[in-house]
Amino acid sequence: MNKQRELILAFESSCDETSVAVIEDGHKILSNVVATQINSHKRFGGVVPEVASRHHIEQVTLCLEDALNEAGVDYADLSAVAVTYGPGLVGALLVGVSAAKVVAFAHNLPLIPVNHMAGHIYAARFVKPLVFPALALLVSGGHTELVYLSAPNSYEIIGETRDDAAGEAYDKIGRVLGINYPAGKEIDQMAHLGKDVFNFPRAMINENNFDFSFSGLKSAFINTVHHADQVGEKLDHKNLAASFQQSVVDVLAQKMVNALKKYPVKQLILAGGVAANSGLRERIEHELKTFDDVSLLMAPLKLCGDNAAMIGAAGYVAWKAGVQADMSLNADPSLEFSWIG
Amino acid sequence: MKVLAIDTSNQPLSVALLEDEQLLTTTTTNINKNHSVTLMPLIEGLFKQTKWKPQDIDRIVVAQGPGSYTGLRIGITTAKTFACTLNKELVGVSSLEVLAETLANVEDYLIVPLFDARRNNVFAGGYQSKNGKLVQIIADQHIELERLCELLRGHAKVIFVGKDCTSFKKQLLEKLDSKKISFAAQNFAYPQAYVLGLIGEKNAAVEINSFVPHYLRLTQAETQWLKNHRETDHEPYVEKI
Ligand SMILES: [Zn+2]
Numbered sequence A: 001m002n003k004q005r006e007l008i009l010a011f012e013s014s015c016d017e018t019s020v021a022v023i024e025d026g027h028k029i030l031s032n033v034v035a036t037q038i039n040s041h042k043r044f045g046g047v048v049p050e051v052a053s054r055h056h057i058e059q060v061t062l063c064l065e066d067a068l069n070e071a072g073v074d075y076a077d078l079s080a081v082a083v084t085y086g087p088g089l090v091g092a093l094l095v096g097v098s099a100a101k102v103v104a105f106a107h108n109l110p111l112i113p114v115n116h117m118a119g120h121i122y123a124a125r126f127v128k129p130l131v132f133p134a135l136a137l138l139v140s141g142g143h144t145e146l147v148y149l150s151a152p153n154s155y156e157i158i159g160e161t162r163d164d165a166a167g168e169a170y171d172k173i174g175r176v177l178g179i180n181y182p183a184g185k186e187i188d189q190m191a192h193l194g195k196d197v198f199n200f201p202r203a204m205i206n207e208n209n210f211d212f213s214f215s216g217l218k219s220a221f222i223n224t225v226h227h228a229d230q231v232g233e234k235l236d237h238k239n240l241a242a243s244f245q246q247s248v249v250d251v252l253a254q255k256m257v258n259a260l261k262k263y264p265v266k267q268l269i270l271a272g273g274v275a276a277n278s279g280l281r282e283r284i285e286h287e288l289k290t291f292d293d294v295s296l297l298m299a300p301l302k303l304c305g306d307n308a309a310m311i312g313a314a315g316y317v318a319w320k321a322g323v324q325a326d327m328s329l330n331a332d333p334s335l336e337f338s339w340i341g
Numbered sequence B: 001m002k003v004l005a006i007d008t009s010n011q012p013l014s015v016a017l018l019e020d021e022q023l024l025t026t027t028t029t030n031i032n033k034n035h036s037v038t039l040m041p042l043i044e045g046l047f048k049q050t051k052w053k054p055q056d057i058d059r060i061v062v063a064q065g066p067g068s069y070t071g072l073r074i075g076i077t078t079a080k081t082f083a084c085t086l087n088k089e090l091v092g093v094s095s096l097e098v099l100a101e102t103l104a105n106v107e108d109y110l111i112v113p114l115f116d117a118r119r120n121n122v123f124a125g126g127y128q129s130k131n132g133k134l135v136q137i138i139a140d141q142h143i144e145l146e147r148l149c150e151l152l153r154g155h156a157k158v159i160f161v162g163k164d165c166t167s168f169k170k171q172l173l174e175k176l177d178s179k180k181i182s183f184a185a186q187n188f189a190y191p192q193a194y195v196l197g198l199i200g201e202k203n204a205a206v207e208i209n210s211f212v213p214h215y216l217r218l219t220q221a222e223t224q225w226l227k228n229h230r231e232t233d234h235e236p237y238v239e240k241i
Helices: A037-040 A047-072 A089-105 A116-126 A166-176 A182-189 A217-229 A238-262 A277-291 A308-320 B035-050 B069-088 B095-101 B146-150 B165-175 B195-202 B220-227
Strands: A007-012 A017-024 A028-036 A080-086 A111-115 A134-138 A144-149 A157-159 A268-271 A295-298 B002-006 B015-018 B022-029 B059-064 B087-094 B111-115 B121-130 B132-146 B158-161 B181-183
Touching: A007 A047, A007 A308, A017 A047, A017 A308, A028 A047, A028 A080, A028 A217, A028 A308, A047 A089, A047 B069, A047 B220, A080 A089, A080 A308, A089 A111, A089 B035, A089 B069, A111 A116, A111 A308, A116 A134, A116 A144, A116 A268, A116 A308, A116 B002, A116 B015, A134 A238, A144 A238, A157 A238, A166 A182, A166 A238, A166 B146, A182 A238, A182 A277, A182 B035, A217 A238, A277 A295, A277 B132, A295 B111, B002 B035, B002 B069, B002 B195, B015 B035, B015 B195, B022 B035, B022 B195, B035 B069, B059 B195, B069 B087, B087 B095, B087 B195, B095 B111, B095 B121, B095 B132, B095 B195, B111 B132, B111 B146, B111 B165, B132 B146, B146 B165, B158 B165, B165 B181
Parallel strands: A007 A080, A080 A111, A134 A268, A268 A295, B002 B059, B059 B087, B111 B158, B158 B181
Antiparallel strands: A007 A017, A017 A028, A134 A144, A144 A157, B002 B015, B015 B022, B111 B121, B121 B132
């Protein structure tokens, strides 16, 4: 037993978290420093891209130093540098990409470009190894998609949202209920105390595809609240939250079940910021009872949000698959996996 | 002292390696291409030409703004990460001073470098040469062209420098006394990283982690927020979790 450990230094800056991590052999977190800007964006009720980009510059080298110190490693110990290059806010992504390129150049390390969504999927790798083929249900503030993984480092979209992401819908209806950004956690808690009495629409639920739509639900919700306001009626916020969440969860669960029928897999991975939602977790666990051969792998709660550890885990797999970028690597704000053939 | 100098603050991009005030190699481009794609390959090229290793550098000098927000972000993140990861010195220099410096032996003139900041606004400052050294007379700022002209009316001789001057030339000649103002030749219009490096060699090094661009302008969202809030009315904007 004299195996050299392989250390990846990873950067993540696609939205409102600056994060740098050191990951050993693709699945062990030596450090995962996350600086969140939530308090700043709360002022504006959502992430302001230019403000986010400015905070990233303030944080990036601090996070880098802390990540190395906490991991107790030096640059000479590193094997590669991984970085999120998309999707995300372009100005925010550029900070991580610029920093990662310099570290790779200065210490002559391979540079590994990582798709942020692959990162979210690989957050689950810190629980246990992925088993292929696998299906990932990715639900976050910016994305809602079903991804098929035939083998390591292979990602194919089988369905995605056509308008708002699920997490985005949570924030928008949160504003109507007077809940501070980000609203997901509080709505989840309220939903558990209420009942689905409003029966909001379940968009596209019976359609023969794996796509989602949440803007109709959002509008129905807002119209219901506004109408009640106009006639001076007071609606129960807990029931509103429960009805909204039930609609979201029903659609996500149904599309996932349809996908599992068409694409038999060994593992279902639940990932992304909204994967921390307890209503969604419970429902997915329940649905999977009818799929004997499919095991459930959920990203750890604390790694559901954006962080560099997950980028290190996905970066490790990409690196082993021979993926490498040169010094011209650019941020790609609308980076997407390819669609399944 | 071995210096890497980087200016990505506007469309022209300039990088240089210097040693003790001597230029070793430099590249300046004015191709409208993404600095994120161009910058590091150019720096990589400079090191290949000089056979220097990144560790050989003593100091990184960067144009700190004002300028394009995206351009500044790329240059400054690159510079501060260089300094941080190799434990080297970092110096920031005004992007406007870099333009003014090329006219440092023009005495008796107020040197006014300017960048277009859109909607008839400019980023500009005022510098004066005293014994071959530049002294700042008007602070770098984001300002309406009209207001800048007011600031300049009291000065006997003004020379404008920068490639964006061309687009304001007509207005400036109308608004100011045309006999008092002149425009630097085109060969001074582009920032040169060699000049940046020379200025930066003389300045004191700064703390790396807190180094940020001089945007000289709040974001619109922050300006709006400050209309109804005080700057102190908030929790720390960024927190480690
Ligand atoms: Zn994310």
